[in-house]
Amino acid sequence: MGRSPCCDENGLKKGPWTPEEDQKLTDYINSHGHGSWRSLPKLAGLNRCGKSCRLRWTNYLRPDIKRGRFSEDEERKIISIHSVLGNKWSRIATQLPGRTDNEIKNYWNTHLRKKLLHMGIDPTTHKPRTDxxxxxxxxxxxxxxxxxxxxxxxxxxxxxxxxxxxxxxxxxxxxxxxxxxxxxxxxxxxxxxxxxxxxxxxxxxxxxxxxxxxxxxxxxxxxxxxxxxxxxxxxxxxxxxxxxxxxxxxxxxxxxxxxxxxxxxxxxxxxxxxxxxxxxALVSGSPGTYTVNQVESKTDPNQFLTQSSTSTSFEVWDKLKDxxxxxxxxxxxxxxxxxxxxxxxx
DNA sequence: AACTAGCCCAACCGCCTCACG
DNA sequence: GCGTGAGGCGGTTGGGCTAGT
Structure with missing residues (x-):
């Protein structure tokens, strides 16, 4: 029982995409839209599974993707939102136009997480480390x-x-x-x-x-x-x-x-x-404001981004940088x- | 120049959710 | 309500690159 993975079919290519494949996928989506990802590869003449095509498009080929280093403002947002939502990369990505969840996730794991750790802040809880x-x-x-x-x-x-x-x-x-x-x-x-x-x-x-x-x-x-x-x-x-x-x-x-x-x-x-x-000061808060782990489901990301009273590790970082x-x-x-x-x- | 270790990131894997019949 | 398929999401991997020795 159970559903077979979409890439189980024999002969489907895996691994890095070639420029030719990228071109085929881009051309097809530009003229037809992606429609059903499952059927797209055949229609576009690609020997890939639909999932692979979707990932390639959303993480790399999409025209609105922003490339290059993350700005300080983007870093702030990531840390801020992460302190509330945790590893909800897709939710975080919605607040960073042009950035993909995958990119944010990678950036967090390779840069931001280490920065927080070096500052003695637990990147999971955004509180001083107690490990x-x-x-x-x-x-x-x-x-x-x-x-x-x-x-x-x-x-x-x-x-x-x-x-x-x-x-x-x-x-x-x-x-x-x-x-x-x-x-x-x-x-x-x-x-x-x-x-x-x-x-x-x-x-x-x-x-x-x-x-x-x-x-x-x-x-x-x-x-x-x-x-x-x-x-x-x-x-x-x-x-x-x-x-x-x-x-x-x-x-x-x-x-x-x-x-x-x-x-x-x-x-x-x-x-x-x-x-x-x-x-x-390690955190620029006041008594009773150190409440970074809010209830996720009812939190509007736009709201906490504008809140100044909630202390997050971003504030620590900001303080340290400034x-x-x-x-x-x-x-x-x-x-x-x-x-x-x-x-x-x- | 050759080798090694560590870093970076694109891509994959497996699970989950949702829509639909 | 249940089964199935498709899309979405987060964790992990591995190959390429780079800095250090």
Whole structure:
């Protein structure tokens, strides 16, 4: 049972199209329209299946197709719409005249996705990355750095002493980890823990001051590791962190909160410095506006394109592109984060 | 110059939806 | 309501190109 693929018939050509085939297809459609794609190949004198002809026409031969690099405006639109619709390439293509869904899809996979990843943004959720490897790398980096600070009399000899800019980076990364864990709170039916504070969990990154976290002690990387909040090695971590639901299994929120308080003396120095190190904003939103995943089916793409209140990763990107200082700052941080923690050679 | 690795993108594959009998 | 065919969509592939060694 089931329908046989349209290209199963023997002898039908596959693979790249020749200029002659392109000409035949173009001539036929220009004079007759495509009509039934199934019957078109025979009528046009092509030894191809209808599906192949349709793809060739819609993705390449159509006269209104725009070629060449994507403009900044097009990139904005793609990221903006993708943050709402996800991988609905055909829907995205309807908002970009002259661009095909295939072209947009390719451009996303080869350029935009990587750009977002490099900025520490999950290209799927358009939120700061919470994937485990990224977290573990950051936490281990922090662990190494904070351990070096605790051992400051020795750290010079160990080559671990951080200079001022490194400290600023470390504090920023601490903010990010804290934000990520706070967002986990929201995913674990513990919303009430934060509701009374009426604060966007991303506010610390939004306004660059992390006001919420100055009031509470920070867990620094080594402490996360000691408490098992973050697994010590990626290989241990399968099933512990779920990007959609947060930490699972080994992570206990009450333990986390309790130890959070009990470790205040260890980490307070990092907190104290935060107001002196304003960070460039990661997202230019206000509390409560970080709602990029709207209900798709009822969303008019034209509407969200004109909305200015909804924060998307595009805004992050825009901010980064427009703000030279910020650009260097984030790029430096993100690109200097090693894929594995620095070796502890003692 | 030769080789390799990575990137890019056109094209294919398989599934889904919709229209029609 | 059901089966079938056609078109549409998103994921994936693989060949060509290019930069690096």
């Amino acid at each position: 485990l490897n990224h977290l573990v790398n950051l936490s281990q980096l922090l662990g190494a750095a904070s351990f070096g600070n605790l051992l400051s009399p020795w750290s010079s000899a160990l080559g671990l002493q951080a200079d001022a800019s490194q400290l600023a980076r470390i504090q920023l990364l601490q903010n990010m980890l804290q934000v990520i864990n706070t967002s986990t709170l929201l995913n674990m039916d513990n919303v009430g823990l934060l509701q009374n504070q009426n604060l966007n969990p991303f506010e610390g990154l939004v306004n660059g001051t992390s006001t919420l976290y100055q009031k509470e002690p920070l867990l620094i990387g080594q402490e996360y590791l000691n408490q098992g909040v973050i697994p010590k090695a990626p290989s241990d971590s399968q099933g512990i962190f779920n990007s959609s639901s947060g930490f699972e299994g080994q992570f206990n929120m009450e333990d986390f909160l309790g130890s959070n308080n009990s470790t205040s003396s260890l980490s307070s120095s990092a907190c104290e410095n935060q107001t002196e190190n304003p960070m460039p 703000d030279e200082i910020s650009d260097f700052y984030w790029k430096d941080i993100l690109e200097s984060t090693p894929s594995s923690p620095p070796p502890m050679s003692w």
